[in-house]
Amino acid sequence: MSIIETVNISKRFGDVQAVENLSFEVQPGEIFGLLGPNGAGKTTSIRMILDIFKPDKGEIRVLGGPMTDEKKNRIGYLPEERGLYQEIPLERCLIFLAALKGMEEGLASSKLKDYMEHFDLYQYRDKKVKELSKGMQQKAQLITTLVHDPELIIIDEPFTSLDPVNTEMVKDMLQSKRDEGKAIIMSTHQMNQVEELCDRILLIDHGHRVLYGTLQEIQKDFASQDIMVTPLSSLPDAIEGVREIRKTNGRFRLVLDEMAKPNLILKNLINSGVELTEFENAVPPLNEIFIKFVKELEGEEDD
Amino acid sequence: MTKVWHIIKNEYIKHVFQKRFLLSLLSLPGLVLIMVGLGLLIGFLTIDRTPVGYIDRSGTLSNPVPLEENSSIFEPTIKFKPFENDSQAREKLDEGEIQAYYIINEDYPQVLAVDLVFFEEPASEIQDQFDQFVKQNLDAYQELDLQIKERLEDGSIITISSLDGSREIRQDQWYNIFIPFVAGLLFFVVVMTSGGYLLQAVVEEKENRTMEILVTSVTPTQLMTGKIIGNIGVGLTQLIIWLLFGWIGLLIAGQFFPAVQDISISGEFIAVLLLVLLPSFVMIAAIMAAIGATMTETKEAQQVSSLVSLPMMIPYYLSSTIMMNPNGALATALSYFPITAPITLIMRMGFTVVPAWQIAINIAILILFAILAIWFAGKAFRMGMLRYGKKLSIKEVLRKQV
Numbered sequence: 070m071s072i073i074e075t076v077n078i079s080k081r082f083g084d085v086q087a088v089e090n091l092s093f094e095v096q097p098g099e100i101f102g103l104l105g106p107n108g109a110g111k112t113t114s115i116r117m118i119l120d121i122f123k124p125d126k127g128e129i130r131v132l133g134g135p136m137t138d139e140k141k142n143r144i145g146y147l148p149e150e151r152g153l154y155q156e157i158p159l160e161r162c163l164i165f166l167a168a169l170k171g172m173e174e175g176l177a178s179s180k181l182k183d184y185m186e187h188f189d190l191y192q193y194r195d196k197k198v199k200e201l202s203k204g205m206q207q208k209a210q211l212i213t214t215l216v217h218d219p220e221l222i223i224i225d226e227p228f229t230s231l232d233p234v235n236t237e238m239v240k241d242m243l244q245s246k247r248d249e250g251k252a253i254i255m256s257t258h259q260m261n262q263v264e265e266l267c268d269r270i271l272l273i274d275h276g277h278r279v280l281y282g283t284l285q286e287i288q289k290d291f292a293s294q295d296i297m298v299t300p301l302s303s304l305p306d307a308i309e310g311v312r313e314i315r316k317t318n319g320r321f322r323l324v325l326d327e328m329a330k331p332n333l334i335l336k337n338l339i340n341s342g343v344e345l346t347e348f349e350n351a352v353p354p355l356n357e358i359f360i361k362f363v364k365e366l367e368g369e370e371d372d
Numbered sequence: 373m374t375k376v377w378h379i380i381k382n383e384y385i386k387h388v389f390q391k392r393f394l395l396s397l398l399s400l401p402g403l404v405l406i407m408v409g410l411g412l413l414i415g416f417l418t419i420d421r422t423p424v425g426y427i428d429r430s431g432t433l434s435n436p437v438p439l440e441e442n443s444s445i446f447e448p449t450i451k452f453k454p455f456e457n458d459s460q461a462r463e464k465l466d467e468g469e470i471q472a473y474y475i476i477n478e479d480y481p482q483v484l485a486v487d488l489v490f491f492e493e494p495a496s497e498i499q500d501q502f503d504q505f506v507k508q509n510l511d512a513y514q515e516l517d518l519q520i521k522e523r524l525e526d527g528s529i530i531t532i533s534s535l536d537g538s539r540e541i542r543q544d545q546w547y548n549i550f551i552p553f554v555a556g557l558l559f560f561v562v563v564m565t566s567g568g569y570l571l572q573a574v575v576e577e578k579e580n581r582t583m584e585i586l587v588t589s590v591t592p593t594q595l596m597t598g599k600i601i602g603n604i605g606v607g608l609t610q611l612i613i614w615l616l617f618g619w620i621g622l623l624i625a626g627q628f629f630p631a632v633q634d635i636s637i638s639g640e641f642i643a644v645l646l647l648v649l650l651p652s653f654v655m656i657a658a659i660m661a662a663i664g665a666t667m668t669e670t671k672e673a674q675q676v677s678s679l680v681s682l683p684m685m686i687p688y689y690l691s692s693t694i695m696m697n698p699n700g701a702l703a704t705a706l707s708y709f710p711i712t713a714p715i716t717l718i719m720r721m722g723f724t725v726v727p728a729w730q731i732a733i734n735i736a737i738l739i740l741f742a743i744l745a746i747w748f749a750g751k752a753f754r755m756g757m758l759r760y761g762k763k764l765s766i767k768e769v770l771r772k773q774v
Binding site for chain 1: 374375378379382385386390577580581582583584585586587588589590591754
């Protein structure tokens with residue numbers, strides 16, 4: 070059963086068509102990347118899923134049907150713009166928000182203690198939220214998102230303001246939540262994190278679905294004929310079947326002639342006595358796919 | 373329901389345990405205390421304690437019984453000094469040893485009038501004391517029963533009754549007029565301060581995006597209900613503490629001014645007061661929350677909230693008209709208009725008998741508007757969520773489907 074299923078949802082604000090005919094599904098046990106340039110309709114889609122407002126058209130099924138009050142307790146949400154009560158002590162703020170997710174206060178308190186210890190926040194529990202650093206507030210907000218053990222986790226830019234150590238900690242936590250079978254929707258502009266964490270992605274632009282599928286499928290679709298090699302010795306100046314050799318980060322990108330097959334190139338390389346530690350199809354980084362796609366769409370629009 | 377309870381609790385604790393609440397809590401009794409203290413101090417300083425002289429030619433005070441010593445420092449017993457003749461008394465008056473002197477002529481028993489000589493007229497309390505001094509030394513007075521003496525000392529109390537007997541007002545029940553004014557004013561201050569907190573809290577939650585977390589955890593109606601009840605809790609705490617201060621103040625004042633001890637308020641008045649004020653409180657809190665939800669800045673929201681606070685005070689601006697004709701068209705109309713209803717109705721009840729059916733309609737209107745205001749606030753909330761950083765017009769909130 071899908072955790073989220075949207076069928077042809079549309080939403081318009083005045084003259085702006087924020088989302089149009091968007092359909093996608095999110096499964097349990099996956100990290101689903103919701104990508105798109107600024108103003109693409111990501112946050113609008115998330116808010117419709119969360120029933121903050123309703124779509125003009127289309128249908129959304131969350132946890133097996135329409136949103137209910139009870140289902141709100143099974144969802145964790147980290148909004149793009151963070152919000153915690155600034156004037157009250159951290160622990161009270163977290164207990165209150167956990168209670169609103171239906172947690173009994175005693176349980177909330179003990180689970181929050183574990184989380185705060187895990188994220189090095191326990192010693193700051195009596196401090197007012199506004200006295201905490203941005204990164205600490207970010208961690209506190211993540212705790213609020215996760216403490217009630219939600220089945221569906223929706224996080225918008227989870228790594229902003231986090232240092233590398235904390236970023237790693239959050240990544241580990243998200244991965245372990247996925248392994249527990251939770252569904253995670255992650256919206257971010259950090260493509261390296263998407264490549265590292267996401268199982269499937271949805272790229273939207275101007276409210277439309279542009280790309281949708283597993284990361285491997287998408288990268289394969291965009292893979293060129295190029296081959297990446299890492300030789301132990303230097304490469305010959307010319308290789309049969311190779312049109313161009315480009316050096317990138319200690320590796321070499323071999324741009325093949327149109328009819329050349331990778332097998333042939335490998336054979337040629339071995340025959341010319343080159344020792345290789347790496348030989349693989351060049352997978353385009355997600356970043357490149359993203360930029361290429363968005364630029365292409367912009368170009369179409371300009372025409 | 374538990375979620376609403378958590379919101380109530382959070383809202384209450386968030387405001388009540390803040391310095392600004394403590395300050396506003398203490399500011400009113402503090403101000404009253406300072407004003408009363410100043411008044412008493414001025415009274416104390418302006419009383420002239422210099423003795424008063426008298427020349428008795430009628431023999432009434434030949435062997436006078438002195439006045440009972442009064443313990444009040446604000447109305448000390450003045451010493452009355454006898455003089456043989458005019459010139460003797462005049463000399464002491466010139467020297468400032470006495471502040472004035474009375475001349476009781478031979479014909480006093482017939483005319484019952486005395487002359488008073490002064491440079492500056494003695495305070496009325498001092499003249500009253502002399503009256504009492506003379507009265508208690510009259511032969512006829514001394515022969516009277518104790519009870520009659522007490523009645524004489526108390527003086528007359530005029531009671532005015534309406535022909536159908538539904539209402540009467542006594543001269544010494546001045547507080548019947550005073551209390552509605554004070555109750556209305558207290559209500560206004562409490563509603564506007566706690567409403568102001570609510571307004572600010574909602575705008576802040578919108579500004580710092582806590583709202584987004586809140587609405588993904590509870591429904592707008594739960595949120596609104598919790599916030600409004602929490603807010604009323606804050607207001608009631610303020611009110612109860614102020615009433616407590618007031619009660620203690622009256623107890624203390626009663627020690628000095630016996631008239632204060634007679635103050636009593638009818639249970640019926642209190643019951644109607646509660647029935648009128650509670651829905652009004654809910655209504656105004658909900659309007660404040662709705663304003664907060666549609667505005668983007670605290671300052672702006674506060675300005676808009678004066679659209680509520682100013683009309684609420686209309687009955688005060690028109691108080692003389694309402695007082696002159698408490699069942700007239702204007703007064704009646706104002707008590708049907710929800711924003712002016714609470715204060716108008718309380719005022720009218722102080723001056724006249726408001727027909728029960730009118731009170732019932734009033735309460736019904738207020739309850740209806742309280743419910744409507746909560747609904748409106750909930751809707752404004754959803755709309756406000758949708759339109760971060762943009763203001764909303766009332767028309768939009770009413771028209772649009774979210």
